[in-house]
Amino acid sequence: xxxxxxxxxxxxxxxxxxxxxxxxxxxxxxxxxxxxxxxxxxxxxxxxxxxxxxxxxxxxxxxxxxxxxxxxxxxxxxxxxxxxxxxxxxxxxxxxxxxxxxxxxxxxxxxxx
Amino acid sequence: xxxxxxxxxxxxxxxxxxxxxxxxxxxxxxxxxxxxxxxxxxxxxxxxxxxxxxxxxxxxxxxxxxxxxxxxxxxxxxxxxxxxxxxxxxxxxxxxxxxxxxxxxxxxxxxxxx
Numbered sequence: 001x002x003x004x005x006x007x008x009x010x011x012x013x014x015x016x017x018x019x020x021x022x023x024x025x026x027x028x029x030x031x032x033x034x035x036x037x038x039x040x041x042x043x044x045x046x047x048x049x050x051x052x053x054x055x056x057x058x059x060x061x062x063x064x065x066x067x068x069x070x071x072x073x074x075x076x077x078x079x080x081x082x083x084x085x086x087x088x089x090x091x092x093x094x095x096x097x098x099x100x101x102x103x104x105x106x107x108x109x110x111x112x113x
Numbered sequence: 114x115x116x117x118x119x120x121x122x123x124x125x126x127x128x129x130x131x132x133x134x135x136x137x138x139x140x141x142x143x144x145x146x147x148x149x150x151x152x153x154x155x156x157x158x159x160x161x162x163x164x165x166x167x168x169x170x171x172x173x174x175x176x177x178x179x180x181x182x183x184x185x186x187x188x189x190x191x192x193x194x195x196x197x198x199x200x201x202x203x204x205x206x207x208x209x210x211x212x213x214x215x216x217x218x219x220x221x222x223x224x225x226x227x
Contacts, residue, residue: 094214
């Protein structure tokens with residue numbers, strides 16, 4: 001069985017400050033990892049994904065996440081946040097066979113002017 | 114085209130009404146999903162269609178009835194809903210059938226049951 005833990009339910013941060021949203025998972029098999037973002041009153045958008053290869057993955061809007069197998073983590077980081085980054089962020093994990101998929105409980109990021 | 118579309122955007126229905134939600138994708142994806150999402154919660158999986166066949170039903174009440182007319186379309190028929198069914202209903206698709214992998218979501222239908 002797999003599970004995903006997002007310990008921080010809410011993260012307030014000032015504009016232009018760095019941010020890290022934490023995600024830990026547990027799994028007995030190899031996994032694929034994802035971060036989704038949900039802006040207010042919208043659906044989910046795939047922000048970035050780790051399938052294989054380089055453990056550091058980047059999105060086009062400045063976010064990055066690093067897959068750490070030993071710590072079973074996939075934390076999301078951005079060196080300088082903008083007001084427009086205010087949203088709900090969901091970490092998700094899929095078994096590498098694809099037959100299981102779990103969302104974390106979400107982290108609400110609020111960027112303060 | 115990497116878009117999943119959903120109609121309508123908003124729907125208000127009474128408990129005796131019958132309505133349908135529609136979802137469409139033209140990415141050639143072979144798996145499609147319905148999720149229900151309450152405010153400030155992660156999406157909850159309802160149904161999975163793989164190669165146009167229902168492969169997963171997460172014990173969803175029969176007042177929700179999914180349908181997959183072809184590989185690009187997914188419907189969710191609603192009948193005799195309860196106020197607690199009010200939520201955001203999300204459709205998603207992924208490339209391969211029989212496996213979740215990365216999913217692409219539509220914007221959702223905001224359903225209010227009165």
